Amino acid sequence: MERFPDAENQEPLLSVTVEPSPAETTKFRVRNLTKSSDAGTPILHGVNMDIPKGKIVGIIGPSGSGKSTVLRALNRLWEPPSGTVFLDGRDIRDLDVLSLRRKVGMLFQLPALFEGTVADNIRFGPQLKGKKLSDEEVHRLLTLADLDASFYDKRGSDLSVGQAQRVALARTLANEPEVLLLDEPTSALDPISTQNVEDVIMKLKKKQGLTVVMVSHSIKQIQRIADVVCLLVDGDVVEVLEPDRLSEAKHPMALRFLTLSS
Numbered sequence: 001m002e003r004f005p006d007a008e009n010q011e012p013l014l015s016v017t018v019e020p021s022p023a024e025t026t027k028f029r030v031r032n033l034t035k036s037s038d039a040g041t042p043i044l045h046g047v048n049m050d051i052p053k054g055k056i057v058g059i060i061g062p063s064g065s066g067k068s069t070v071l072r073a074l075n076r077l078w079e080p081p082s083g084t085v086f087l088d089g090r091d092i093r094d095l096d097v098l099s100l101r102r103k104v105g106m107l108f109q110l111p112a113l114f115e116g117t118v119a120d121n122i123r124f125g126p127q128l129k130g131k132k133l134s135d136e137e138v139h140r141l142l143t144l145a146d147l148d149a150s151f152y153d154k155r156g157s158d159l160s161v162g163q164a165q166r167v168a169l170a171r172t173l174a175n176e177p178e179v180l181l182l183d184e185p186t187s188a189l190d191p192i193s194t195q196n197v198e199d200v201i202m203k204l205k206k207k208q209g210l211t212v213v214m215v216s217h218s219i220k221q222i223q224r225i226a227d228v229v230c231l232l233v234d235g236d237v238v239e240v241l242e243p244d245r246l247s248e249a250k251h252p253m254a255l256r257f258l259t260l261s262s
Ligand SMILES: Nc1ncnc2c1ncn2[C@@H]1O[C@H](COP(=O)(O)OP(=O)(O)OP(=O)(O)O)[C@@H](O)[C@H]1O
Pocket: 037, 038, 043, 061, 062, 063, 064, 065, 066, 067, 068, 069, 070
């Protein structure tokens, strides 16, 4: 009988290092994203950014530097030029805009709840797809957003801003997003509500592998929760740093902003 060599003990003929493709580790890729106002004033000057899957990316920078504009491009609240924003390797301009917005949920500074109860709000998104969430599913989402069962029947108009923000979060999570875009989601909240929202965001990242992009004016907040920080100055990403190494920023305006903000 012919004997074959034991494959496990063979030296490899050719050693190949397999690098993961960018699509496997990068959720969003932004390349040369530009925008000008209707009057022709440049707002974004060719922004480049990689948003790693399952991480929290903080975007900070001076007022008017373009933070919200970048964030809003990621779910096409304005239309970025083709070939500039990619989700899982696909140009977002080639995706159906409604399914993009289900995958990429967004929370704003002030929550805007619809008429009706908290449960009605949470059921809204899935209902648009013809799916009726069960009571158990609504309660699971309430728990996820750190709201107890008593909120189920409450009316949106009876809630504090902090509670309403967590309902808005639960409503967004009902769409089972893969990415959460947060535009200063705690700037209208007191420190306790802020901590509650931060805790929920970190829990979602840890337990569900959610990718989060968060614009914040609070450097301390970004240092508490972000894995990586992008510093935007005058429509450009001028630094990408780990949150505990912000003092290593070299760009003069970024450094000035960080010094004055801390
Ligand atoms: N649709 C628009 N038309 C004209 N100008 C715009 C438009 N959207 C944004 N801008 C301008 O672009 C610049 C960047 O705005 P943006 O809101 O993205 O900045 P920001 O960094 O988020 O600011 P802030 O920290 O104050 O919220 C600002 O000068 C703003 O006035």
